Amino acid sequence: MSAVAIPGQRVKANRRRLRLSRVGLHLFLSVLAFVFAWPMLYGVYLSLRPFSDIITNPAGPFSLPSTLTLDNYAYVIANSDMLRFFWNTAVITIPAVLLTLWISSMVAFAISKYSWKFNLIVLLIFTAGNLLPPQVIVIPLVKLYNAIPLFAPLSANGRLFDQFAGVILIHTTFQTGFCTFVLSNYMKTLPNELVEAAMIDGAGVFTIYSKVILPLCKPALAALAVLEFTWIYNDFFWALFLFVTGDKRPITAALNNLQGQYVTNMPQLAAISMLAAIPTIVIYLVLQRYFVRGLTLGAAKG
Amino acid sequence: MADIETGLKGQVSRREVLKKGLVGAAGLTVLPTVLAACSSAASTPSATPTAAPTPTPGAATPTPAAGTPTPVALTGALHVGSNHSDPSEKKGMDAIDAAFQAATGLAVTLNTVDHNTFQDQINNYLNTTPDDVFTWFSGFRMRFFASKSLGTAIDDVWAGVKSNYTAGFTTAVTGDDGKVYGIPVDYYPWCVFYRKSVFSDKGYTVPSTWTDFIALCNKMKTDGLTPIAFADKDGWPAMGTFDILNLRINGYDFHVGLMTGKQKWTDPKVTAVFTQWKQLIPFYTAGFAGLTWQQACDTLVQKKSGMFLLGLFLTGEFDTADPSGAAKKDLDFFPFPFLGNQYDAEKSLDAPIDIWMMSAKSQNLQADLANAKAYLKFWAAGSTQVLMYKANNGFIPTASDADTTQYDVLTQKAVQIVSAAQKITQFLDRDTRPDFAGANGMQSFLLNFLSNPGQDLTKFQQSIQDFWDKLPAYTG
Numbered sequence: 001m002s003a004v005a006i007p008g009q010r011v012k013a014n015r016r017r018l019r020l021s022r023v024g025l026h027l028f029l030s031v032l033a034f035v036f037a038w039p040m041l042y043g044v045y046l047s048l049r050p051f052s053d054i055i056t057n058p059a060g061p062f063s064l065p066s067t068l069t070l071d072n073y074a075y076v077i078a079n080s081d082m083l084r085f086f087w088n089t090a091v092i093t094i095p096a097v098l099l100t101l102w103i104s105s106m107v108a109f110a111i112s113k114y115s116w117k118f119n120l121i122v123l124l125i126f127t128a129g130n131l132l133p134p135q136v137i138v139i140p141l142v143k144l145y146n147a148i149p150l151f152a153p154l155s156a157n158g159r160l161f162d163q164f165a166g167v168i169l170i171h172t173t174f175q176t177g178f179c180t181f182v183l184s185n186y187m188k189t190l191p192n193e194l195v196e197a198a199m200i201d202g203a204g205v206f207t208i209y210s211k212v213i214l215p216l217c218k219p220a221l222a223a224l225a226v227l228e229f230t231w232i233y234n235d236f237f238w239a240l241f242l243f244v245t246g247d248k249r250p251i252t253a254a255l256n257n258l259q260g261q262y263v264t265n266m267p268q269l270a271a272i273s274m275l276a277a278i279p280t281i282v283i284y285l286v287l288q289r290y291f292v293r294g295l296t297l298g299a300a301k302g
Numbered sequence: 303m304a305d306i307e308t309g310l311k312g313q314v315s316r317r318e319v320l321k322k323g324l325v326g327a328a329g330l331t332v333l334p335t336v337l338a339a340c341s342s343a344a345s346t347p348s349a350t351p352t353a354a355p356t357p358t359p360g361a362a363t364p365t366p367a368a369g370t371p372t373p374v375a376l377t378g379a380l381h382v383g384s385n386h387s388d389p390s391e392k393k394g395m396d397a398i399d400a401a402f403q404a405a406t407g408l409a410v411t412l413n414t415v416d417h418n419t420f421q422d423q424i425n426n427y428l429n430t431t432p433d434d435v436f437t438w439f440s441g442f443r444m445r446f447f448a449s450k451s452l453g454t455a456i457d458d459v460w461a462g463v464k465s466n467y468t469a470g471f472t473t474a475v476t477g478d479d480g481k482v483y484g485i486p487v488d489y490y491p492w493c494v495f496y497r498k499s500v501f502s503d504k505g506y507t508v509p510s511t512w513t514d515f516i517a518l519c520n521k522m523k524t525d526g527l528t529p530i531a532f533a534d535k536d537g538w539p540a541m542g543t544f545d546i547l548n549l550r551i552n553g554y555d556f557h558v559g560l561m562t563g564k565q566k567w568t569d570p571k572v573t574a575v576f577t578q579w580k581q582l583i584p585f586y587t588a589g590f591a592g593l594t595w596q597q598a599c600d601t602l603v604q605k606k607s608g609m610f611l612l613g614l615f616l617t618g619e620f621d622t623a624d625p626s627g628a629a630k631k632d633l634d635f636f637p638f639p640f641l642g643n644q645y646d647a648e649k650s651l652d653a654p655i656d657i658w659m660m661s662a663k664s665q666n667l668q669a670d671l672a673n674a675k676a677y678l679k680f681w682a683a684g685s686t687q688v689l690m691y692k693a694n695n696g697f698i699p700t701a702s703d704a705d706t707t708q709y710d711v712l713t714q715k716a717v718q719i720v721s722a723a724q725k726i727t728q729f730l731d732r733d734t735r736p737d738f739a740g741a742n743g744m745q746s747f748l749l750n751f752l753s754n755p756g757q758d759l760t761k762f763q764q765s766i767q768d769f770w771d772k773l774p775a776y777t778g
Contacts, residue, residue, distance in 0.1 A: 052601075052624060079389070146430040157665055162431050244427045246387075246415040254414045257387055265622060 039276075047072050047271035050295040054267065061266065066200060072271035080258060080272055082251065086279075089233060089250035091164050096171040097228045101221055103172065104179035109209050111180075113195050123184060129177035134170075138241050141170065145242065167242050171232050179224050186220040223290040230291075231282050251276045312636070329516050364371045377407040378401040381666055383413050383433030385420035390618060394693030401689060402680050408673055416537075428452040431660035434674040439742040440655040441728035442472045442561075444484050446736055447659075448477035454660040454667070455481035459675050463682035466701045472654050484657030485678045487687050488697035490614040491720050492652040492729070500527075500605050508636045515639040519585040522608040529585035530605035533598035537745030540752060541730035542611055543582070544744075545652050546638045547575045553645040554725035561734040567766040573759050591753055603629050611638065614716050615696035633712065637719055650725035654732055655700065737773055 047060060054061050064265065080087075107126065111119045119143040145161040152158075160166040190213065198208045214221075239253040246257060255276060258269050284291055387393045395412065403409050413433050415423070420437075427436075428447060438444060447453050460482040464472065465736040466487065476486040500506070504525055509515040519529035534540040548557045552571045559565035560572070587598055587607060601607040610616065620630040640646040658681050660674055661667065667674065680686055684704030690697045691708065698713055709717070720726065731739035738744060747766050751757070 050620065142426055142430065157431050159431065240419065241426065242421075244415070244423060245413050247413065256419050257414070258416075300361060 008092070043270045043274055046267050047274050049267050051265050051267050055286075072267045073275070076258070076272040076275065080225070080254075081247075082254075082272060082275065084247065085249065085251040085254040087281075088248060088254075089166075092167050092239075092250055094170045094228060096175070096232050097225055099168065099172045100175040100179055100228055101224060104176045105183050105214065105217065105221065106209065107176070107180045108183035108187050109213055110255065112163070112184040113192070113213065123181070126177045126180040129174070130181070134174060134237060138237075142241060151226045161242065161246050162248065167238050170238050171235065171247050175228055175231065179228065182224060183217065183220060185218060190216055219293065220289070222287070223293045226283060226287045228291045229283055233280055305321060314717075315769055350475060376406040376673050377672060378408070378673055379666065380408060380435075380677055381413065381433035381664065382408045382410045382672050382677065383415070383416060383420075383427070383436035383661075385417045385437045387414055387416040388618065388694065390621070391690070391697075394690040394697075397689045397693060398681075398686055401686065402677060405680065406673075406676060408676075410673075410677065422595060426616040428661060429663065432664050434664045434667050434670045435658055435677055436655055438484065438659045439728070439732050440486060440657045441732035442734055443732050443736060444463050444475065444657060444659065445477050447482075448483040449479070453477075453483045453661050454662050455479075455483060456485070456660055456675065456678060456754040457482045457677050459485065459682075463679055466682055466703055467625070468702060471655075471700065473555065475657060478641050484659045485682050485778075486657050486700040486739075487681050488690065488700060489492045489653050489655040489720075490696055490698060491716050492611065492613050493719060493741060494548065494638055495602065495603065495610045495616060495635045496608060497605055497632050498634045499632050500608060506608075508635075509639050512639050512641050516581060518555055518608075519582075523585065528587050528601060528607035529609065529719075530587070531601050531610040532586035533593035533595045534590055534591040534749060534752060535592055535594045537741055537749065538731055539595045540748040541744065542613070542652060543574065543579065544748060545727060545730050546606060546611065547578055548572075548597060549648070549650040549725070549727065549766075550638065550641045550642070550645060551575055551578060554650050556729070557650075557727060558733070561730070563770060568760075568763045572763055576751060576755075576759055579751075582715070583752060583755050591749060592624045600622075603736070613652075613696070614698070614712070615694075618696050630712075635712070635715070648724045648725045650727065651719070651723050652729045653720050653723070653726050656697070673684075735773065738770060742771055 045065075048070070049288050050067065050069055050071060053066055054063065107122070111123050142161065145166050146159055149158055149161040150160045150163065152167060154165040155163045157163070160169070194216075195208055195211055198212050203211065233250075234252060235250070236252045239250050240256075243249050243253070246254075247256075255269065255272060258265070258272055382399070384395055386392060392414065395414070399410050399412060411433075420427070424438075424447075429452065432452075438447070444453070448455075455477070460472070460475070463485070471486050472482070472488055475482050477483045496508075501508070504521075506518055506521070507514075509518045515721070522529040532539075532543075545557070548560065551574050556565055556571060560567065560569075565571075587593060587601060590598065594617050595612060595616075598607070599610060599612070599616055600623060602610050603620060603623045614635075617630060617633065620633060622629070623629065637649065637651060658678055660678065664670070682701060684699055684701035687697070687699035687701050688708055689706050690700055691704075691713075695710055695713060698709075698716060706714075706717075727733055730744060736743075744766075747762075751762060
């Protein structure tokens with residue numbers, strides 16, 4: 001009897017321990033989730049409050065509201081010229097993502113499906129480019145951009161500096177490395193027989209790339225497109241250094257326009273930040289399965 | 303070294319700049335030459351000297367607001383770079399550009415970049431594709447870029463508008479090479495702000511001596527107030543306190559010498575400044591190193607703090623925080639307390655001057671040159687500067703013909719305090735070389751001191767001096 005009772009007790013004890021660790025886990029996860037969600041939640045809360053309410057309240061921005069209002073949103077939509085800045089973002093982000101995917105898929109195709117001397121070196125160079133912090137090249141880059149002539153309509157001032165083309169170019173340059181790395185790993189998982197079969201059927205290199213490999217890479221391309229969109233969309237750095245015309249900046253850098261020298265209306269800044277975050281949130285919610293896949297793509301070779 | 307001395311000379315003689323400027327601005331003198339200046343301002347630059355169809359208004363009536371330039375049609379384009387990014391300042395810029403268009407028929411292309419980014423980017427901006435004219439600051443900051451050939455000398459423009467300024471202003475806009483590089487358009491003084499209602503409710507009196515000041519701080523503390531609002535997240539607000547303490551303790555000449563490298567940071571006189579400063583730190587807002595000045599100012603709006611040493615631009619935050627204007631009406635200020643030494647008579651203070659400059663590397667400058675000069679001349683008129691003043695009362699006009707009847711009580715008081723001052727400085731980061739004042743230099747040194755006031759001052763001052771000594775030679 002006792003031999004039976006002991007295991008039973010042990011099961012009970014295990015279950016209790018299990019429940020305890022479960023509770024602990026959930027507590028930990030809830031706290032973590034809250035910490036991560038806090039900036040967003042607080043941003044929403046702050047954006048709904050009138051500035052005078054925050055100022056007059058002794059607890060400042062952490063006080064309880066006397067009223068909540070959408071006035072800040074109405075104000076920034078009417079006064080911040082944000083449509084222009086969203087348009088600027090689109091003008092930068094969309095071509096940059098397309099260019100990046102196009103170029104990197106071609107490089108990846110060449111180094112994963114063809115065997116030639118410099119395969120590894122090329123891949124290494126592209127991957128190593130990822131490790132270079134953009135900050136170290138910014139000053140030479142500004143000087144270089146200023147010295148490189150560019151024709152209209154790509155450039156309004158005859159130079160690469162202070163132009164959309166320049167910012168698109170540097171994004172493409174920096175993102176191509178990562179995309180090449182991921183795509184070449186992905187392409188390596190595609191059976192070589194497909195390429196060989198196409199070759200026997202008389203397909204040229206470009207036909208194999210566009211008709212055989214690219215369609216098979218769709219999941220990888222979709223995942224990368226989502227990732228790249230969020231990264232380039234969120235860029236603040238290049239936009240800050242490569243534009244000196246305030247009206248050309250994308251929405252991220254233009255948020256600074258609302259932060260004056262003498263007066264910063266925090267609720268308004270919060271409101272426009274929330275609006276600026278919407279596109280990335282929407283993209284993420286709609287395409288989140290690609291997003292998660294994108295993060296692990298190329299992590300394991302098949 | 304010679305260059306630095308030239309700079310120093312410029313600063314020494316600047317002592318009279320605002321004093322004289324303000325006497326003029328107070329409407330005591332209406333210069334008849336103003337009219338001549340303005341009409342020449344409008345006629346010289348035009349490539350097409352056809353007068354606009356509108357009749358010249360009041361060309362013969364010498365009213366104080368006679369700065370209205372003679373309408374002359376301008377053609378072509380003009381690119382204007384502005385750091386006026388606050389909503390009120392934007393409105394002021396729009397009003398001025400509209401007035402310029404009304405007067406000349408030329409619509410300017412305005413490029414507004416937020417103030418802090420504009421300042422951070424200035425090197426980039428001036429070296430790459432700057433606008434034709436741009437907003438900047440007088441003092442070392444102007445001379446620095448002028449000496450790097452990033453500004454265009456505008457002696458001809460200045461010659462036309464000089465009569466609308468008191469003589470001292472010339473030094474404020476003269477570069478190391480003796481040429482004029484800027485048009486002064488506004489200034490603001492640094493004073494100690496407080497709420498009249500708080501002082502009257504608690505029976506406080508405005509302190510004029512250091513002893514009174516400290517006693518008042520202690521009293522405020524026991525009354526549950528933060529005696530002195532303070533914030534230094536952006537690095538520069540603390541410089542205001544250093545400036546005024548150094549001016550009060552060691553006088554104007556030593557301060558200017560220190561700024562230009564003639565005096566050493568290891569000097570015991572500097573130790574005295576930091577030692578004096580230590581007495582104030584316990585009265586500061588908690589966590590000031592992470593606060594912006596706006597946040598500190600809000601505590602004054604909320605009557606949670608008693609006093610705040612800042613520039614007059616602080617009124618802008620009051621306008622935003624309390625649109626009803628009640629809080630601003632309750633606002634008052636006094637000059638920083640005196641220490642009872644021989645420098646009291648100087649009544650010195652920081653009162654930085656803002657200017658407009660003409661860039662050198664703008665691609666359009668050759669084509670726009672005439673328009674750019676016309677625009678700068680337009681800004682030299684009191685009527686133009688008053689438009690900005692009306693939009694934001696933090697910008698006090700510099701032109702002699704500015705209509706002083708438009709001024710509010712605070713501005714009139716500011717004009718008085720600055721007129722009384724025998725010596726005027728521009729603010730630490732405008733009076734010394736930018737690489738010394740910047741984030742790696744004084745900004746971080748002062749933050750370091752404030753967060754650790756008990757440290758070994760000898761070592762601390764030595765580190766500042768070492769930093770100065772390691773800076774590359776300033777080749778003016």
